[in-house]
Amino acid sequence: MGDFHHNEQDLERFRSRVLIAGAGVLLLFALLFARFFYLQVLQHEYYTTRAESNRISLVPIVPNRGNIVDRNGVILARNYSAFTLEITPAKTLGLEETIDGLAEIVEIQVKDRRRFKRLLEESKNFESIPIRTRLTDEEVARFAANRYRFPGVEVKARLFRQYPEGTLAAHAIGYISRINAKDVEWIEENGHTANYKGSEHIGKVGLEQHYEFELHGTTGYEQVEVDAGGRAVRVLSHTPPIPGNNLTLTLDTKLQQVAEAAFGTRRGSLVALDPSNGAVLALVSAPAFDPNLFVDGIRFDDWDELNNNPDKPMLNRAIYSAHPPGSTFKPLMALAALTQGKRTTTQAIADPGYFNFGNHRFMDDKVGGHGMVDMWKSIVVSCNTYYYQLANDMGIDNIARFMGSLGLGSRTEIDIPGEATGVLPSPEWKQRRFKKREHQKWYAGETISVGIGQGYNAYTTLQMAHALANVLNYGRVFRPHIVNTIQDPSSGEERKVEPQPVRQVALKPEHVDFIKRAMAGVNKEGTGARAFAGAPYESGGKTGTAQVFSLKGQKYVAGQVKERLRDHSWFVAFAPVEQPRIVVAVMVENGGFGAASAAPIARQVFDYYLLGKLPGGPAPEVEAPEDGPQQALENGHGQD
Secondary structure (H helix, E strand, O other): OHHHHHHHHHHHHHHHHHHHHHHHHHHHHHHHHHHHHHHHHHOHHHHHHHHHHHHEEEEEEOOOOOOEEOOOOOEEEEEEEEEEEEEOHHHOOOHHHHHHHHHOOOOOOHHHHHHHHHHHHHOOOOOOEEEEEEEOHHHHHHHHHOHHHOOOEEEEEEEEEEOOOOOOOHHHHOEEEEOOHHHHHHHHHOOOOHHHOOOOEEEEEHHHHHOHHHHHOEOEEEEEEEOOOOOEEEEEEEEOOEOOOEEEEOOOHHHHHHHHHHHOOOOEEEEEEEOOOOEEEEEEEEOOOOHHHHOOOOOHHHHHHHHOOOOOOOOOOOOOOOEOOHHHHHHHHHHHHHHOOOOOOOOOEEEOOEEEEOOEEEEOOOOOOOEEEOHHHHHHOOOHHHHHHHHHHHOHHHHHHHHHHOOOOOOOOOOOOOOOOOEOOOHHHHHHHOOOHHHHOOOHHHHHHHOOOOOOOEEOHHHHHHHHHHHHOOOEEEOOEOEEEEEOOOOOOEEEOOOOEEEEOOOOHHHHHHHHHHHHHHHHHOOOOOOOOOOOOOOEEEEEEEOOOOOOOOOOOHHHOOHHHOOEEEEEEEEOOOOOOEEEEEEEOOOOOOOOOHHHHHHHHHHHHHHOOOOOOOOOOOOOOOOOOOOOOOOOOOEO
């Protein structure tokens, strides 16, 4: 009986265990079913997409970058296709061994290894990195025969940027180079991340940078089915890329060549504008650089040479370097006096060869002075004393207000990046510029130096050309621009970059006409006469010489001063006088007298642009005029 009761208890326990186990199994099946339902029903679309993404790979297709041509269709930047030998580090059996093996088949130089190493540091391990670019057909064939020996290595066709004219207009055109972290941030900030998938290059300076999103185009894609090893099986769909837009410039390549050649080995800059609409005809910064060096990633030796060159070839002097304008400032001062009623054209002063202010004597550039000087003569012979008195009578606020209206001391907003603001001196500027209170006060004597284009004045070559163009255009201010049209290569449709009038300065036509005639006198009988002797057209100009360092009352003798401490040579000019078609500003660093160095460069530019005359070589220096700079100022020497 006891055994039977014991058996019943065992059976009951067994049944409980079975029920518990069954419930557990049912619960597990319920959980499994719920998970199955979640994955197969609720998450069906998500996992289907993931499965497809494992099976299908989206391969970006980089668009063809837009071309850049001058106003006559001369190609300044274009693309061409070439084969590259590329390595995907993650797929190789050994990176160094692979490169050594490849070197037995195709030529791999030390510079190629250095560039590969640098790119490897900048890239992800699974990205394809070029070890050799621009392979010949023979090299491609040799590698193809040995392809089986090199897993992770393949030949690809890539587009390369080329600048056929080399250094010509390099600072305006700019260049492209590999995308870095800073570029990635810029792309993301502008919302173009998706469009740069697969892109490795981007515009760095000049037009290549400013018009990057126009030139880049729209990235295309291929849907490619891949196997478990990641190898492409077939192409499922193809969305072609849209090529970037082409740029047609206002630049005249031949004029640019003439202007650059006119500098020879001298350092400096030149800007030529069409005064009627602000179109840039030529923009020179000498010396220049070859933008082709940057396309594949510049070699260390090349970069070191450019970066440490004392002539600074990478510096865009035309839009960034700001210098005192010297006597080229005087026609603007004269126009300011007429506009503000501080002088008439016939009002004259007696020039004894100096101007006394307090216990300080500001010397003229001619010993004994120029005698009686009216406004016309003050411009033609470049009389300092006249402008000392004028600046004192006008005051710094009136000077700054008028010069600012012409665009001096502010960016012109030209369509290339890197423009400097320059310095338009005023009491407000000085307070912002200096931290110490004792340095912030504006002194009346400083105004006198400003009046002859010295003192704190500092403007770019572009600003000086722009200001003169605004005067010749009777106060109508246009934004300088280098791009004329933007063309869609697919449709051929063009968008013209219309001239943009910024503002209207209140100038009286009779005042402007007087300044034009006086500047014409400079090239007929004044400081620019020798450079323009025999010219069959009538031009107007103004020479200027700006000091690099203070003489402290000593006499300036160019031959006794180190070359890089000599005065800068300036010249601003326009032609023809009645209906100006071209305005130029020329600045030759340490070139001495404006009449001797800068004016002959402008003459060659005008001769080609107006007559089609090609020069035989760099612009020669001419002798300084007899009444040229002879005497120093204690507070700076404004000369011609």
